[in-house]
Amino acid sequence: MILFPAIDIVGGKAVRLFKGDYDQMTVYSDRPAEIALDFRACGATHIHIVDLEGARDGGTPNLDTVLDIKKQSGLFCEIGGGIRSMEVVDRYLNAGIDRVILGTAAIKDEAFLKKAVEKYGARIAVGADIKDGFIAVKGWLERSTVTADEFFENMQNLGVQTIICTDISKDGAMQGTNLSLYRTMSRRYRVDITASGGVSSMDDVIALKNMDLYGAIIGKAYYTGAIDLRKAVQAVQ
Secondary structure: OEEEEEEEEEOOEEEEEEOOEEEEEEEEEOOHHHHHHHHHHOOOOEEEEEEHHHHHHOOOOOHHHHHHHHHHHOOEEEEEOOOOOHHHHHHHHHOOOOEEEEOHHHHHOHHHHHHHHHHHHHHEEEEEEEEOOEEEEOOOOEEEEEEHHHHHHHHHHHOOOEEEEEEHHHOOOOOOOOHHHHHHHHHHOOOEEEEEOOOOOHHHHHHHHHOOOOEEEEOHHHHHOOOOHHHHHHHHO
């Protein structure tokens, strides 16, 4: 299992939201690239980046910060948040970002998703942000009418290889992750699943590893010290 320590960005700063609420934001660093260097020092090989302003408003408002993280760390970087056109996909991937994550666009614009997957294959991932059993969109601010199962089935049929699956109710709450959700989805679908939201202890990390999941994202637990990233990386190797 691959661990993806996370950097969420607003205004060029590394932040965390509580359950996706932009009004409940904690700023952890004015220099996100320095956090990425610590990830590397702890043995991490991959980074999960979210442009929260992009997720809310669209576009690439923090592109320079994202590219600085990639350049300084040299690690595999995936980016999500506001990627709703081929122009933005091309911009990130041509600049050296390793993988982009489509969220709202995967629900709202299937033709765009198909085009991106046809052009870039495994460099396109999709975010399944789940709220009360349905997929949420626009930075988690809206709930769609698409169920999680409908979404996973469709993504699999379209050739999407990687799905980042987040239970919004667990995100940033430090109350454990939704193990039953990931167990069910990993048995039901033939896609690489990255668990996101609420991974808040070594017990969570080990439990997800034992499911043979593709990946797990560590967010707030890194910043609060609840998970020692170095030990977590060693545990999943």
